[in-house]
Amino acid sequence: MRRLIHPAWLVAAVAFVALIGAAGFRATPSVLIHPLHEEFGWPLATISAAVSINLLLFGVTAPFAAALMDRFGIRQVVATALLLVSLGSGLTVFMRNSAELILCWGVLVGVGTGSMALAFVATITGRWFVKRRGLVTGVLTAAGATGQLVFLPLLAYLVEGSSWRTASLVVAGAALAVVPLVLWFLRDHPSDLGLPPYGGTEVVPAPAPAGGAARRALGALRDASRTRAFWLLAGGFAICGATTNGLVGTHFIPAAHDHGMAETTAASLLALIGLFDIAGTIASGWLTDRFDSRLLLGGYYALRGGSLLLLPALFGDSVRPSMVVFILFYGLDWVATVPPTVALCREYFGDRGAVVFGWVFASHQIGAAVAASAAGLVRDQLGNYNLAWYVAGLLAIGAAGLSLLLLRRRGAVFVATPAMAGLPGSAPR
Incomplete structure (x- = not known):
């Protein structure tokens, strides 16, 4: 009997929900910075350091997670990742010192969410879709923004009305609730169901599990790092992370609070970024299917x-129309960079594009980690965030230049024969 709906769409839907579950805790740092500072007396730079470790591990874990998905399957890796997120979030209610904050908030949650980072999106779209890859990449990327949209106002309300511990427990429960859906409905390959990927004409047998996930991930990095395209993509994406998760995602609420704005109001503005990001990222996926990703x-x-260069002048004790315009614009642009970056990794690095994108995404989180710590230090030393906003704006303009340099050389620069596909020895050219 002919299927009315290809199972690829069900897999994409479950992946979307899993990404929402993981996004919940990633939305909490900016809400909890001031409550933790007030209760424990930790400097903002110390709390920001824990956020930085979270962001760093979120990125560095991604390429290894992509390789582990090839070895053990998507379902097992994602279910384990959600359990780590739930454990790390739940254990924070018992912490008494900053080392425990780093262990729970930084390490456990960083590794868990990193296993469901954008390399997971690249794996799903690469295996299950031939047509509509850009669009589906945009939709799944928007899942993180959706999680932010759902959780941020709720978390801010819980922190204000109850405590930050209640908010942490809610996030732990939300991540745990997604695990059954992953175990029941997520599948590894279309061939498991005897079907071609969506838009394909032939059933592609699932490759044999590849041993040595770490060796495979490191081999992909070694070979990709010999190409100019990798460094241009990684450099631009590092700046992308610095200007989104690292700076705005972590410090927008504290910066607004410095100007007299209520934290619940600032959290609602940040959630609006998530709302507009959904539209922006899906639109970016649609554009990626039709236009040059470099442009x-x-x-x-x-x-x-x-x-970002205009942002310092927009803060105030209330929401002005100019700030609403910034939120609208920045939301549309927030992670619109992901679909074209995934597409370029697939174009330049072929079958290993998902793993290579994991390393490009690692650079994104390294940039985010540096920005989160640096902005906290700037605030402690200067009493405001203005310098951080200006530097971030100039860096983003520099990232535009890096992206346009890719126009000087298009097409694949990384060739893997069928025998070499998925192995560390594939050679760049």
Whole structure:
């Protein structure tokens, strides 16, 4: 009997829900910074350091997680990751010192969410879709924004009305609730159901499990790092992370609070970024299927840089129309960079594109980690965030230049024969 709906769409839907579950705890740092500072007396730089470790591990874990998905399957890796997120979030209610904050908030949650990072998105779209890859990449990327949209106002309300511990427990429960869906409905390959991927014409047998996930991930990094395209993509994406998760995602609420704005109001503004990001990322996926990804990246980064240079003048004790315009614009641009970056990794690095994108995404989180710590230090030393916003704006304009340099050389620069596909020895050219 002919299927009315290809199972690829069900897999994408379950992946979307799993990504929402993982996004919940990633939305909490900016809400909890001041409550933790007030209760424990920890400097903002110390709390920001825990956020930085979380962001760093979130990125560094991604390429290894992509390789582990090839070895053990998507379902097992994602279910384990959600359990780690739930454990790390739940244990924070018992912490008494900053080392425990780093262990729970930084390490456990960082590794868990990193296993469901954007390399997971690249794996799903690469295996299950031939057509609509860009669109589905945009939709799944938007799941993180959706999680932020759902959780941020709720978490801010819980922190204000109850305590930060209640908020942490809610996030732990939400991540745990997604595990049964993953175990029941997520499948590894279309061939498991005897079907071709969506838009394909032939059933592609699932490759034999590849041993040595770490060796495979490191081999992909070694070979990709010999190419100019990798460094241009990684450099731009590092700046992307610095200007989103690291700076705005972590410090927007504290910065607004410095200007007299209520934390619940600032959290609602940050949630609006998540709302507009859904539209922006899906639209970016649609555009990626139709236009040169290099030009799209250049435009996204340049517009982001200009908006950050204007941001310090927009803060106030209440929400002004100019701030609403910034939120709308920045939301549309927030992770619109992901679909074209995934597409370029697939174009340049072929079958190993998902693993290579994991390393490009690691650079994103390294940039985010540096920005989160640096902005906290700037605030402690200067008493405001203005310098951090200006530097971030200039860096984003620089990222636009890096993206446009890719126009000098298009097409695949990384060739793998069928025998070499998935092995560390594939050679760049």
